[in-house]
Amino acid sequence: MRAPSVPDRARALREQIERLDYAYYVLDAPEVPDAEYDRLLRELQQLEELHPELRSADSPTQRVAGAVRADLQPATHAVPMLSLNNALDDAETEAFDARVRAILGASLPKYCCELKFDGLAISLRFRDGVFERAATRGDGAVGEDVTDNVRTIRSVPLRLRHRAPELLEVRGEVLMFRRDFERLNAHQREQGNKEFANPRNAAAGSLRQLDAAVTAQRRLHFFAYGIAAADTASIDGDGGPASQWLLLDWLQQLGLPVCEHRAVVQGIGGLRGFYERIAQQRDGLPYEIDGVVFKVDSFAEQQRLGSLARAPRWAVARKFPPREALTRLLDIEVQVGRTGALTPVARLAPVVVGGVVVSSATLHNEDEIRRKDIRIGDTVAVRRAGDVIPEVIAVLPERRPHDAREFVFPCNCPVCGSAVVRGEDEAVARCSGGLICPAQRKQALLHFAGRRALDIDGLGEKLVDQLVDSGLVTHPAGLFELNQQVLPGARSHGREVRRQIARRDRARALDEPGTVHIRSRHPPCGRGYGARPGAPFQALPGLCGRRRNRAAAGERHRSGGRALDTPVLRGAAQSQGDRLLAA
Numbered sequence: 001m002r003a004p005s006v007p008d009r010a011r012a013l014r015e016q017i018e019r020l021d022y023a024y025y026v027l028d029a030p031e032v033p034d035a036e037y038d039r040l041l042r043e044l045q046q047l048e049e050l051h052p053e054l055r056s057a058d059s060p061t062q063r064v065a066g067a068v069r070a071d072l073q074p075a076t077h078a079v080p081m082l083s084l085n086n087a088l089d090d091a092e093t094e095a096f097d098a099r100v101r102a103i104l105g106a107s108l109p110k111y112c113c114e115l116k117f118d119g120l121a122i123s124l125r126f127r128d129g130v131f132e133r134a135a136t137r138g139d140g141a142v143g144e145d146v147t148d149n150v151r152t153i154r155s156v157p158l159r160l161r162h163r164a165p166e167l168l169e170v171r172g173e174v175l176m177f178r179r180d181f182e183r184l185n186a187h188q189r190e191q192g193n194k195e196f197a198n199p200r201n202a203a204a205g206s207l208r209q210l211d212a213a214v215t216a217q218r219r220l221h222f223f224a225y226g227i228a229a230a231d232t233a234s235i236d237g238d239g240g241p242a243s244q245w246l247l248l249d250w251l252q253q254l255g256l257p258v259c260e261h262r263a264v265v266q267g268i269g270g271l272r273g274f275y276e277r278i279a280q281q282r283d284g285l286p287y288e289i290d291g292v293v294f295k296v297d298s299f300a301e302q303q304r305l306g307s308l309a310r311a312p313r314w315a316v317a318r319k320f321p322p323r324e325a326l327t328r329l330l331d332i333e334v335q336v337g338r339t340g341a342l343t344p345v346a347r348l349a350p351v352v353v354g355g356v357v358v359s360s361a362t363l364h365n366e367d368e369i370r371r372k373d374i375r376i377g378d379t380v381a382v383r384r385a386g387d388v389i390p391e392v393i394a395v396l397p398e399r400r401p402h403d404a405r406e407f408v409f410p411c412n413c414p415v416c417g418s419a420v421v422r423g424e425d426e427a428v429a430r431c432s433g434g435l436i437c438p439a440q441r442k443q444a445l446l447h448f449a450g451r452r453a454l455d456i457d458g459l460g461e462k463l464v465d466q467l468v469d470s471g472l473v474t475h476p477a478g479l480f481e482l483n484q485q486v487l488p489g490a491r492s493h494g495r496e497v498r499r500q501i502a503r504r505d506r507a508r509a510l511d512e513p514g515t516v517h518i519r520s521r522h523p524p525c526g527r528g529y530g531a532r533p534g535a536p537f538q539a540l541p542g543l544c545g546r547r548r549n550r551a552a553a554g555e556r557h558r559s560g561g562r563a564l565d566t567p568v569l570r571g572a573a574q575s576q577g578d579r580l581l582a583a
């Protein structure tokens with residue numbers, strides 16, 4: 001296929017970005033993750049920089065994205081609401097700092113650092129200290145009037161405290177806390193309504209309501225972080241705050257909520273430090289942020305730096321690595337857990353999310369797949385937050401290929417073929433095979449080896465997986481039949497097995513990795529074992545070795561003053577296994 005010409009590519013990008021803007025800002029239904037949008041916008045910006053003749057006045061790069069919903073009243077901003085330039089990595093932060101230093105001629109500029117809330121930018125107008133109007137950013141020049149809706153947000157004061165200026169436009173962010181978002185989505189699910197993709201869209205959808213009563217039911221929060229630039233000059237002349245840091249204090253004194261996570265730092269080192277610190281705290285915050293904001297602190301210096309068409313030169317948003325990415329769903333597999341629960345798992349074309357390559361993601365359960373209408377072959381949005389298992393959060397139906405297949409949940413366990421059962425009001429389907437099912441056999445063995453049963457040190461998940469997967473053990477009692485067998489395919493875990501064994505018997509440490517040393521009919525446990533150090537049997541790893549080193553050897557297996565020996569343990573294993581099989 002021939003690559004498209006540069007003008008064609010620029011046109012295609014423009015059209016695509018406009019369509020995405022409309023879906024995002026007007027319909028509150030984003031079609032792609034932010035990272036994908038940013039990527040497209042950047043590509044267009046770069047094309048226009050290389051080919052300035054392609055830059056038209058109506059290009060999305062020339063305005064702050066946003067459009068006004070026709071059924072909400074337009075609200076003109078006296079001072080345009082600009083957005084911020086992004087820095088996606090350290091190098092771009094350094095470039096920002098270098099530009100600031102060059103223009104200011106300062107070696108260590110002072111910066112005010114704040115959080116970048118993942119919410120909806122908003123402008124609040126107060127006249128004589130009384131709340132008068134609220135407007136969304138819209139296209140930066142004209143937004144939507146959401147006064148009645150904002151009035152329902154508890155954290156927005158309807159009257160300012162302290163001595164407020166005659167006219168004040170406060171800029172800030174409306175957002176929804178995570179717990180409120182989860183509650184809202186649970187409610188939407190119950191009512192059979194569409195769920196929101198993320199807290200930001202939930203906040204936007206809640207704020208841009210025609211009925212303020214609906215907004216009132218959704219718990220929204222507000223944080224103030226600035227005022228319209230023209231006001232800065234007027235309050236400054238009045239002995240008001242002379243820097244961003246002091247402004248935040250001042251806003252707080254007026255009774256406006258200001259986020260506590262902020263700092264004044266110096267130079268690039270200070271910027272990096274703040275970014276790292278907040279990145280660490282990110283998952284513990286009650287709301288979503290997608291980065292941090294660095295602003296030159298002094299208003300006088302901000303004025304010297306000035307603004308470009310789209311954004312001020314004195315500030316930058318340092319973004320975190322995106323937690324969402326688009327990729328293709330190659331297949332859906334069903335995994336059987338040790339409890340017999342069947343979980344559908346998405347096999348994905350590998351993609352970097354949150355700085356890590358992701359090639360599979362959970363789909364939770366059958367209902368989830370239906371609700372999201374996920375099909376094999378779809379382009380899906382994948383999310384990975386913190387250490388949580390990646391999940392498929394949405395599909396892009398407009399990118400669905402013709403041959404996309406619907407997923408059919410299996411009636412039989414993919415591991416053992418037993419019937420799959422699902423309780424009436426249960427979301428989870430389960431294999432009915434019990435111990436017949438190797439997946440559940442593992443659970444039984446682990447239980448058997450666990451601290452509350454035999455307390456076999458070293459018989460952990462990996463070894464159990466190997467014993468069951470290789471077919472060496474099909475029943476807990478089978479552990480006692482094992483004898484120096486080599487586990488096929490145990491190479492990958494060989495080191496671990498060897499380590500476990502070596503801990504107990506130095507001589508055996510020379511063995512091949514993956515060898516299991518378990519011998520039956522030896523009655524070592526709890527009796528006489530300590531008297532025979534280095535005895536020629538290795539028994540179940542830990543079953544005996546552990547006891548050997550324990551003064552209280554046999555304490556758990558003593559019954560009526562007599563130590564239990566292997567035949568007794570074996571009997572217990574047999575009956576436990578039989579019980580599980582019968583269940």
Ligand SMILES: [Zn+2]
Pocket residue numbers: 336413414415416417418431432433436437438439
């Ligand atoms: Zn099964």
